[in-house]
Amino acid sequence: MKKRLSHILNWILLAGSTFIVCLFLAIILWDIFSKGWGALSIGFITNYPTNGMTEGGILPAVVGTVMLTFITTLFAVPLGVACAVYLHEYARPSALTNLIRASIRNLAGIPSIIYGLFGLALFVQSLRLGTSVLSAGLTLGLLSLPYIITTAEEALKRIPNSMREATLALGATQFETITDVVLPKALPGILTGVILTISRAAGETAPILFTGVAFYINGITTSVNQEFMALPYHLYMLSTQHNAVEQVRPLAYATALVLIMLVFVLNVFAFVIRFKYRSQD
Amino acid sequence: MTTGKREFLDKLFKQLFKVAGFITIALLAGILLMLIANSISFFAKISPVDFFTGQQWNPDKQYSILPLVVSTGLVAFGSMIIAVPLGILSAAFLSEVAPKKLQAILKPIIEMLAAIPSVAIGFLGIVLVGPAISALFGTQNGLNALNGSILLAVMALPTIVTISEDAINAVPKSHREASLALGANRWQTLFKVTIPSAVPGLIAAVMLGLGRALGETMTVLMATGNAAAIPKGFLSSVRTITATIAIEMGEVPYETTHYFALFAIAALLFIISLVINLTGEYFANRLRKFQ
Numbered sequence: 043m044k045k046r047l048s049h050i051l052n053w054i055l056l057a058g059s060t061f062i063v064c065l066f067l068a069i070i071l072w073d074i075f076s077k078g079w080g081a082l083s084i085g086f087i088t089n090y091p092t093n094g095m096t097e098g099g100i101l102p103a104v105v106g107t108v109m110l111t112f113i114t115t116l117f118a119v120p121l122g123v124a125c126a127v128y129l130h131e132y133a134r135p136s137a138l139t140n141l142i143r144a145s146i147r148n149l150a151g152i153p154s155i156i157y158g159l160f161g162l163a164l165f166v167q168s169l170r171l172g173t174s175v176l177s178a179g180l181t182l183g184l185l186s187l188p189y190i191i192t193t194a195e196e197a198l199k200r201i202p203n204s205m206r207e208a209t210l211a212l213g214a215t216q217f218e219t220i221t222d223v224v225l226p227k228a229l230p231g232i233l234t235g236v237i238l239t240i241s242r243a244a245g246e247t248a249p250i251l252f253t254g255v256a257f258y259i260n261g262i263t264t265s266v267n268q269e270f271m272a273l274p275y276h277l278y279m280l281s282t283q284h285n286a287v288e289q290v291r292p293l294a295y296a297t298a299l300v301l302i303m304l305v306f307v308l309n310v311f312a313f314v315i316r317f318k319y320r321s322q323d
Numbered sequence: 324m325t326t327g328k329r330e331f332l333d334k335l336f337k338q339l340f341k342v343a344g345f346i347t348i349a350l351l352a353g354i355l356l357m358l359i360a361n362s363i364s365f366f367a368k369i370s371p372v373d374f375f376t377g378q379q380w381n382p383d384k385q386y387s388i389l390p391l392v393v394s395t396g397l398v399a400f401g402s403m404i405i406a407v408p409l410g411i412l413s414a415a416f417l418s419e420v421a422p423k424k425l426q427a428i429l430k431p432i433i434e435m436l437a438a439i440p441s442v443a444i445g446f447l448g449i450v451l452v453g454p455a456i457s458a459l460f461g462t463q464n465g466l467n468a469l470n471g472s473i474l475l476a477v478m479a480l481p482t483i484v485t486i487s488e489d490a491i492n493a494v495p496k497s498h499r500e501a502s503l504a505l506g507a508n509r510w511q512t513l514f515k516v517t518i519p520s521a522v523p524g525l526i527a528a529v530m531l532g533l534g535r536a537l538g539e540t541m542t543v544l545m546a547t548g549n550a551a552a553i554p555k556g557f558l559s560s561v562r563t564i565t566a567t568i569a570i571e572m573g574e575v576p577y578e579t580t581h582y583f584a585l586f587a588i589a590a591l592l593f594i595i596s597l598v599i600n601l602t603g604e605y606f607a608n609r610l611r612k613f614q
Contacts, residue, residue: 056412059412060412060413060417060429063410063433063436063480064432066436067435070477073451074443124339124344125347127340127343128344132341141348142348145347145348145351148597149347149350151597152354153539153565153592153596154538155538155569155592156593159568159586160357163357184350187347188347215329216337217337241438245441246440246441247440247442247540248540251572251573252572274440274442275442278445282449301440301443302440305438313431
């Protein structure tokens with residue numbers, strides 16, 4: 043009897059902990075969906091904010107976030123993949139290679155706000171790009187770099203060496219082997235990493251605070267050297283900085299919902315690609 | 324394409340790929356240089372003794388990091404009190420108890436938690452956790468260290484669960500079998516053999532979760548009230564290092580003492596995260612050798 047009781051208690055302890063962790067996610071999603079859904083419409087995404095941002099939509103923030111993640115991707119993906127190619131296809135074990143790997147690991151652990159400071163010092167001030175969507179996108183690109191390198195290298199590791207050897211034996215140069223055989227084969231794996239990076243970059247706020255995000259802009263951002271609005275910053279602003287915080291709560295919920303749906307769609311997309319790719323092996 | 328041209332391309336791109344590799348070193352060096360140079364400019368004006376031992380963070384009058392460090396430590400410590408037991412027990416459930424099918428459902432759910440943007444979690448701190456704390460403890464508003472700890476626990480949990488699970492999985496099967504053969508039941512085996520054997524990996528999990536909690540900006544900025552005084556307890560409003568940088572950097576004039584001060588606290592944050600991440604990595608490497 044006592045044994046049976048202790049078995050049940052132990053089981054409850056472990057399953058209960060897991061249940062609580064899952065409950066956190068359920069509460070987050072339930073609260074945002076139930077309270078954000080009512081204020082959400084197509085018009086909310088395609089309209090400009092009006093009346094001191096107490097009414098209307100979030101079009102400038104959507105445009106800003108899309109431009110921002112586009113710049114981030116354009117900058118970080120080629121550089122990150124090139125670095126992964128160097129590490130996996132060219133570099134031999136040496137003190138220098140170890141230094142590169144140690145740098146990547148350390149970069150991954152640096153708090154995002156420090157990337158914000160670095161973006162401010164490098165892009166905004168030293169390179170005179172000003173507070174702009176370009177500066178912010180490049181800053182987020184630097185933040186994403188270690189992540190892209192790691193996922194791209196994982197994808198390269200999955201390509202069997204025999205494929206490289208076969209191509210080289212046919213007389214192709216190493217560069218041709220990489221562009222014609224290795225990278226196309228590794229593409230789904232790299233793509234998964236890229237999509238997850240975009241999803242993270244779209245939700246980041248701290249690195250863009252000083253590098254170009256704006257409380258409000260008139261119209262939408264049309265050029266890379268302009269300031270921009272972004273979904274996560276818009277949510278932060280609506281929930282803490284707005285002078286009618288209670289009144290704009292429904293708009294804040296709807297913005298949170300748009301942001302979460304964007305992130306989830308990207309994650310599902312990455313999950314599907316990974317699943318298809320893995321089942322091919 | 325002629326052979327000469329092909330060989331030229333091959334050599335050219337070999338160098339270009341190499342440059343991409345070196346950029347990571349340059350980036351880390353650049354961040355270090357920025358933090359060091361600006362910190363030197365700061366300590367040229369303010370003595371390190373005041374910086375480390377003063378009582379107040381009150382820009383233009385006194386720059387003392389103590390309230391910010393205590394705040395950061397308190398919130399992070401609170402988050403670990405919540406997240407470590409929950410995370411390790413969940414990991415034990417996932418790897419040792421849950422049937423395979425349940426495991427396949429639960430793991431993506433926990434990973435999904437990691438995908439939620441920090442600003443959305445901070446928002447829930449304001450609209451959900453804050454009012455709950457204020458109703459439970461009768462505080463004026465629920466924006467305090469406890470709120471921040473709860474939110475950071477949620478954010479650190481996916482990291483802690485995932486790495487703890489790897490650590491528990493890495494314990495050789497023979498350990499469990501030996502324990503069961505000696506007559507221990509599955510719970511005794513789990514708590515007295517499997518989990519203790521996984522301790523190095525569990526330390527890595529906690530360190531990496533703690534690193535995430537310490538470096539987080541938006542959730543603490545939104546949920547902890549941001550009073551720059553030494554906190555009295557979990558129901559005090561606190562201001563972390565990250566939140567201070569986020570609040571003040573947007574408004575300080577370029578290259579003033581206040582500007583340099585924010586880089587100096589960023590340097591301290593960098594050192595703290597580095598030590599924690601390196602400790603985590605040291606234990607994670609031991610785990611890898613174990614496997």
